[in-house]
Amino acid sequence: MPSLPAVRSRILIVDDDERQRSALVAMLPDGDFEWQVAVTGQDALERLATFSADVIIADLVMPGMDGFELLRQLRDRGDLTPTIALTGFGSMEKALSAVHDLKAFWYLEKPVEPRALRILLERATRYHRSLQKEEVLKGDLRLRGVLGDMVGRSPAMQHIFSVIRQVAPTSAPVLIRGESGTGKELVAREIHKYSPRSDGPFVAINSAALPEALVESELFGHEKGAFTGAMERSAGCFEQAHGGTLFLDEIGEMPQSTQPKLLRALEDLRIRRLGGKRDIPVDARILAATSQAPGTHLREELYYRLSVFEILVPPLRERKEDIALIADVMLQNLNGKHGTHVTGIDAKGLDFLLGYDWPGNVRELRNVMERAAIVRDVGLIQLTDLRSPVSGVEFRRNATQSLGSEPSMVVPLGRPLMKLEEDYIKTTLEHVGGNRKLAAQMLGISLRTLQNRISAIREAADATKPGA
Numbered sequence: 001m002p003s004l005p006a007v008r009s010r011i012l013i014v015d016d017d018e019r020q021r022s023a024l025v026a027m028l029p030d031g032d033f034e035w036q037v038a039v040t041g042q043d044a045l046e047r048l049a050t051f052s053a054d055v056i057i058a059d060l061v062m063p064g065m066d067g068f069e070l071l072r073q074l075r076d077r078g079d080l081t082p083t084i085a086l087t088g089f090g091s092m093e094k095a096l097s098a099v100h101d102l103k104a105f106w107y108l109e110k111p112v113e114p115r116a117l118r119i120l121l122e123r124a125t126r127y128h129r130s131l132q133k134e135e136v137l138k139g140d141l142r143l144r145g146v147l148g149d150m151v152g153r154s155p156a157m158q159h160i161f162s163v164i165r166q167v168a169p170t171s172a173p174v175l176i177r178g179e180s181g182t183g184k185e186l187v188a189r190e191i192h193k194y195s196p197r198s199d200g201p202f203v204a205i206n207s208a209a210l211p212e213a214l215v216e217s218e219l220f221g222h223e224k225g226a227f228t229g230a231m232e233r234s235a236g237c238f239e240q241a242h243g244g245t246l247f248l249d250e251i252g253e254m255p256q257s258t259q260p261k262l263l264r265a266l267e268d269l270r271i272r273r274l275g276g277k278r279d280i281p282v283d284a285r286i287l288a289a290t291s292q293a294p295g296t297h298l299r300e301e302l303y304y305r306l307s308v309f310e311i312l313v314p315p316l317r318e319r320k321e322d323i324a325l326i327a328d329v330m331l332q333n334l335n336g337k338h339g340t341h342v343t344g345i346d347a348k349g350l351d352f353l354l355g356y357d358w359p360g361n362v363r364e365l366r367n368v369m370e371r372a373a374i375v376r377d378v379g380l381i382q383l384t385d386l387r388s389p390v391s392g393v394e395f396r397r398n399a400t401q402s403l404g405s406e407p408s409m410v411v412p413l414g415r416p417l418m419k420l421e422e423d424y425i426k427t428t429l430e431h432v433g434g435n436r437k438l439a440a441q442m443l444g445i446s447l448r449t450l451q452n453r454i455s456a457i458r459e460a461a462d463a464t465k466p467g468a
Contacts, residue, residue: 009125011035012051014044014058014070015086020110024057027114033121041065045073048081055105055124056083057117060094068094071102080131082124084117086110130169130196150186151329154319160187160311167309168194173266175251175306176289178313180437181363184289185249187311192245197285200244205237208253208437208447215258217274220265226275238271241284251306252292253448259299266305291437297446316358316365323353323365330366331381334373342373345381352383360438422457425450 011033015021021037028035036051038044042065044058056074060067067085074081082105087095095107105124108116152158167174168191176184185204192202210218217227221236237246248254254262265271266286270279288306290298298306316323324345331342345353349372358364372385415423425443432438440450 009033009054009121010052011121012038012044012047012053012056014038014041014056014062014067016040016059016062020059020086024112024117027112027117028121029118041067041070041073044070048079053081054128055121056081057086058083059086060098061088068098068102071098071104075103080128082128084108084120084124086112126196129199150183150190151325152319152322153325154314154322156314156319157322160313163309163311164190164194167191169196171285172308173286173288173306174309174311175303176287176311176313178289178291179315179361180291180435180441181361182313182315183362184291184313185247187313188245188247188287188289191287192247192285195245195285197244201241202245202247203237203241203284204247204249206249208250212255215255216261219258219262220271221273221276223273223275226273230275233273236271236273238265238282238284239280242282244284246284246286248286248288250290250447251288251302252290252297253446254298256297256299259302263299263302263305291441292446316361320354324350326362326365327353327369330369331373334370338370338374340373340376341378342376343380345372346383348383349381349386352386359432359442360435418460421453425453425457 009032011028013021013024013035014037015024016039021039025035025037036047036053038047040062041058044056045065056070058067058070065073071083071085074083085095085098085104085107086109087098087107088110092109095109098104099107105127106120108120150157150161152160164187174188174191176187178184188204189202192198205218207215217230217234217236219236219238221234221239222230224230224233248262265282268279269283270281272279286306292298327345327350331344334340335342353365353368360367368386369381371387372381375385376382425439428439428442429436432442436450436454437447440447443450445453
């Protein structure tokens with residue numbers, strides 16, 4: 001089992017005893033820590049003006065400004081740097097007072113045990129980094145509409161930013177719901193980015209894209225010889241995400257037979273590889289997403305386990321006030337990607353973007369912006385540069401034309417019902433540019449059901465071929 005990723009810490013050691021300072025420095029593994037030393041509390045405060053420490057190790061009893069006064073000064077300044085208090089034998093009451101009254105991170109008794117110090121330093125460093133990220137997050141939110149790679153001034157997006165800020169520092173599961181293309185994975189990545197686990201891996205798996213027979217192997221891994229083709233041991237997504245975040249996209253498409261096993265892994269924080277004989281402890285935060293309504297295909301007990309917090313990402317058509325801002329940020333990124341020099345969108349082009357229903361949501365808007373930026377290359381994007389690769393709709397100058405108009409379908413009497421279903425599925429797929437997930441959503445069925453219908457249509461067609 002891989003260990004948690006190493007964290008390079010900046011340590012300030014405060015102790016008037018030179019031998020004790022040298023002993024503490026010697027306990028720090030080479031390469032994992034940067035350190036400075038101070039001999040009094042006042043010396044420590046002066047060094048903190050130029051040395052940004054992640055953790056302070058301070059003796060409580062020193063001449064001049066002692067550790068207690070140092071903690072008071074840090075508290076009064078609003079300095080949140082976690083401090084590990086060092087106390088001598090028989091001074092437990094004073095150490096606990098430093099922790100509870102002066103907000104020290106924790107304490108260690110002398111003589112200090114090296115392993116205990118290293119574990120405590122890593123925990124304190126992670127805690128400090130999470131506090132720093134929360135401050136960055138607060139600053140981003142004050143910009144109104146910017147959170148990492150996410151943008152939006154609408155009340156719905158401001159609420160999402162608020163929930164991300166609330167849940168990111170925790171380890172609670174989060175269920176993210178919304179239509180295809182709304183940016184559910186982006187929400188998950190932002191939660192991971194602002195969490196104490198951000199130095200760990202972010203592992204994403206799409207439940208709808210995996211054959212049913214391989215879902216358990218992908219999640220839990222397998223041993224050599226567990227099934228035909230298992231030529232060597234393989235770690236599953238839970239193990240790969242150890243110390244980080246596991247994102248389960250389209251969780252509603254997960255086979256019913258696998259969902260109880262997933263629930264057990266979430267409850268026990270242990271998994272067993274296919275063909276394995278022992279349980280393996282895992283430490284991965286779980287984020288999940290679905291484009292389906294609650295209870296559609298997700299077992300009730302698994303839904304409640306995943307939805308400790310729930311974030312609903314609205315479709316783009318319900319937050320059109322964000323379109324101009326999103327498009328502007330996209331164009332800035334696309335200029336860097338393609339070497340274009342697009343400066344914005346003209347008034348007519350923007351009017352049409354605001355009038356379109358965006359069935360493909362933010363993903364469709366990005367496709368439209370990318371094509372338009374390449375076509376225009378320099379200056380303002382105009383109406384004639386805009387075309388949707390998802391819906392196939394050309395945005396024309398005729399303002400009376402409905403941008404989101406759907407193709408009609410003539411249904412002749414006497415046509416077999418199965419043939420009508422085939423025609424309807426084909427027409428829908430053509431309308432959304434072959435996007436099966438979006439087509440399934442429009443048809444009101446799951447992606448897996450749509451894939452099964454398409455397979456059945458192909459099998460029926462093959463059966464009618466000459467020589468079949």
